[in-house]
Amino acid sequence: MRVFVFLARRMIFAIVLMLGVSAAIFFLINAIGNPIELMMAETPGMTGEVIERMKGYYGLDQPPFTRYLLWLGRLIHLDFGTSIVYNQPVGSLILTWGWQTLKIQLPAILIALAIAVLFGVTAARRQHSRSDFAVMGTALLGQSLPAFFLGILLIFLFSYTLDWLPSYGAYSTRNPLWGSPTLDALWHMILPIAMLTFFNTATLTLLMRSNMVDVLKSDFIAAMRASGIPERRVIYVHALRAAFIPMLTYLGLLVGLMLGTAPVTESVFTWPGLGSLYVAAIHQLDYPVIMGASAVIAFMLICTTLLTDVIYVLIDPRISLE
Amino acid sequence: MTDQTLASHVPAPKPAAKPARGIWRQGWQRFARSRTGMLGLALVLLVVATALIGPFLAPFDPQDQSPMLDPGAKAPPSWTHPLGTDRMGYDVLSRLIYGAPTALAVGLGAMAIASLIGVLVGGFAGYRGGTTDEVLMRFTDFFLVVPMFVVILAVVRLLGVAIVNTPFESVPYLNLGVIILLIGVFSWAPIARMTRAEFLRLKHQEFVEAARCIGATSGDILFRHILPNALPSLIVIIALGIGGAVLAEAMIGFLGFGDPAAVSWGQLLYFNYEALKVAPWASLSPGLAIFVTVLGFNLLADGLTDAFNPRAKA
Numbered sequence: 004m005r006v007f008v009f010l011a012r013r014m015i016f017a018i019v020l021m022l023g024v025s026a027a028i029f030f031l032i033n034a035i036g037n038p039i040e041l042m043m044a045e046t047p048g049m050t051g052e053v054i055e056r057m058k059g060y061y062g063l064d065q066p067p068f069t070r071y072l073l074w075l076g077r078l079i080h081l082d083f084g085t086s087i088v089y090n091q092p093v094g095s096l097i098l099t100w101g102w103q104t105l106k107i108q109l110p111a112i113l114i115a116l117a118i119a120v121l122f123g124v125t126a127a128r129r130q131h132s133r134s135d136f137a138v139m140g141t142a143l144l145g146q147s148l149p150a151f152f153l154g155i156l157l158i159f160l161f162s163y164t165l166d167w168l169p170s171y172g173a174y175s176t177r178n179p180l181w182g183s184p185t186l187d188a189l190w191h192m193i194l195p196i197a198m199l200t201f202f203n204t205a206t207l208t209l210l211m212r213s214n215m216v217d218v219l220k221s222d223f224i225a226a227m228r229a230s231g232i233p234e235r236r237v238i239y240v241h242a243l244r245a246a247f248i249p250m251l252t253y254l255g256l257l258v259g260l261m262l263g264t265a266p267v268t269e270s271v272f273t274w275p276g277l278g279s280l281y282v283a284a285i286h287q288l289d290y291p292v293i294m295g296a297s298a299v300i301a302f303m304l305i306c307t308t309l310l311t312d313v314i315y316v317l318i319d320p321r322i323s324l325e
Numbered sequence: 326m327t328d329q330t331l332a333s334h335v336p337a338p339k340p341a342a343k344p345a346r347g348i349w350r351q352g353w354q355r356f357a358r359s360r361t362g363m364l365g366l367a368l369v370l371l372v373v374a375t376a377l378i379g380p381f382l383a384p385f386d387p388q389d390q391s392p393m394l395d396p397g398a399k400a401p402p403s404w405t406h407p408l409g410t411d412r413m414g415y416d417v418l419s420r421l422i423y424g425a426p427t428a429l430a431v432g433l434g435a436m437a438i439a440s441l442i443g444v445l446v447g448g449f450a451g452y453r454g455g456t457t458d459e460v461l462m463r464f465t466d467f468f469l470v471v472p473m474f475v476v477i478l479a480v481v482r483l484l485g486v487a488i489v490n491t492p493f494e495s496v497p498y499l500n501l502g503v504i505i506l507l508i509g510v511f512s513w514a515p516i517a518r519m520t521r522a523e524f525l526r527l528k529h530q531e532f533v534e535a536a537r538c539i540g541a542t543s544g545d546i547l548f549r550h551i552l553p554n555a556l557p558s559l560i561v562i563i564a565l566g567i568g569g570a571v572l573a574e575a576m577i578g579f580l581g582f583g584d585p586a587a588v589s590w591g592q593l594l595y596f597n598y599e600a601l602k603v604a605p606w607a608s609l610s611p612g613l614a615i616f617v618t619v620l621g622f623n624l625l626a627d628g629l630t631d632a633f634n635p636r637a638k639a
Contacts, residue, residue, distance in 0.1 A: 149616060266580060
């Protein structure tokens with residue numbers, strides 16, 4: 004019962020946050036100036052009458068608060084309006100481009116988790132050994148290596164110097180690899196995924212190692228070893244489960260970090276994802292896309308935070324529900 | 326907390342026989358034992374030294390495009406141009422050196438703003454407690470959840486159009502000061518949370534009670550008794566934040582929304598990235614400079630955690 008009360012409270016808080024974030028995005032962007040007037044500032048020769056008609060067409064002639072309510076109302080129906088530049092529904096743009104983002108970010112998180120578990124556990128078991136030192140050193144450096152600079156290094160090495168992998172885009176415009184579009188798409192995903200994976204792995208490994216070091220010192224592990232449970236089982240089933248729980252909180256943060264920096268990481272590879280869509284929209288002042296994409300990114304962050312909270316409570320009975 | 330000490334196999338120091346020393350001196354002694362911390366300090370000092378004396382040693386003026394004529398644009402490294410020239414005919418080394426003061430201005434400026442807001446909000450929430458605390462912390466949660474970089478990007482661009490309102494052709498961009506202000510305004514939330522936690526911890530301690538007993542005012546208690554004791558924890562998070570702010574500005578510059586009048590590493594990357602294949606030196610060196618600076622501040626923060634908060638680590 005207390006679990007449900009807790010979940011309900013978190014849900015309500017998440018909804019309030021979403022409302023707040025949507026209002027903040029809307030009013031922040033609109034406080035700067037009427038979008039049409041801003042667009043016109045870069046396009047000379049527009050007469051006042053045309054500007055007024057444009058405003059009417061995009062519903063921008065109403066007071067900001069009315070516009071916010073209208074925008075919010077449509078947002079609930081997943082209608083983000085129409086892109087000024089592409090003249091397509093923003094929702095479908097976000098879906099198409101967002102899918103490409105997911106295509107590189109999801110594998111990057113999963114691979115990073117696998118590597119982090121492997122290296123973190125190894126380093127923790129041989130604390131202060133040479134391999135521990137190597138893992139920690141690499142992870143410490145990797146934590147500070149900006150993802151976009153890593154991307155540039157990867158392109159320089161693997162695309163320009165060795166000429167093994169493509170440096171930009173998600174597909175070849177002609178002559179796909181071995182005549183297969185699927186293989187071609189996978190081939191283009193390698194470098195972006197490598198960049199994101201390295202970036203994720205660094206912090207995850209450090210966390211995994213320090214959690215594991217703590218867990219391996221605890222009494223229940225000693226008890227298991229004493230009762231003759233095979234070492235592999237002790238480490239990879241029991242200790243790992245206990246050490247993994249605190250990682251969940253960080254995973255939530257990580258998703259936020261990855262989505263938040265997608266504009267930069269995707270620009271490096273000209274990857275046609277949500278981040279690139281967002282940067283292009285900002286350059287072209289495509290205001291429905293700016294608002295829609297930032298709202299979607301913010302909502303995804305809030306949902307991830309909520310999800311990690313919920314999972315955390317469900318799997319770790321020690322967490323107090325206050 | 327993560328365990329990042331490479332030197333943690335050093336035996337724990339014996340309980341000090343000497344009388345208790347100041348928190349700062351004790352901290353420095355522990356910091357000096359942290360190898361990562363000392364490396365971080367060295368890197369940060371390198372950047373600071375470059376920023377302070379580099380401009381006097383730089384071979385060329387950062388706005389000097391004369392190399393365009395002699396070795397030409399995108400010329401490989403040579404004796405006159407140790408790091409080559411870039412796409413626009415600038416001397417890469419000189420631009421790199423002049424980028425250091427910009428990066429430090431961004432890091433320190435943004436964090437000064439963020440600390441001011443964060444300490445005021447967090448300190449007030451922690452000290453007053455009750456409804457004030459609840460309201461201020463929900464407000465902070467809100468700033469934690471907003472995707473900072475995404476919002477800053479939009480605001481930088483839109484404000485650029487609105488403020489500068491230039492005619493066509495000259496692209497409107499914000500100047501560096503406004504970018505620093507924006508980064509600061511959007512990154513105070515972690516500082517506020519830390520300040521609140523520290524103030525909650527400290528406000529019931531005996532020395533605060535004692536101060537209250539001798540009739541110290543609220544302001545005195547907050548700023549002369551509690552804040553100095555909260556500083557060690559705050560310094561760690563501020564050092565991390567400086568690295569983060571430098572990175573944020575680099576990313577804004579890399580996407581082409583930076584201040585073209587400022588010499589910044591992110592913009593060097595932006596202008597030269599297209600020519601990565603022909604003139605790798607012009608993109609790789611500013612990237613490396615960003616890496617070294619961010620690494621320096623991160624390692625410094627790591628060492629500071631060792632120094633002031635050793636129990637936070639495994």
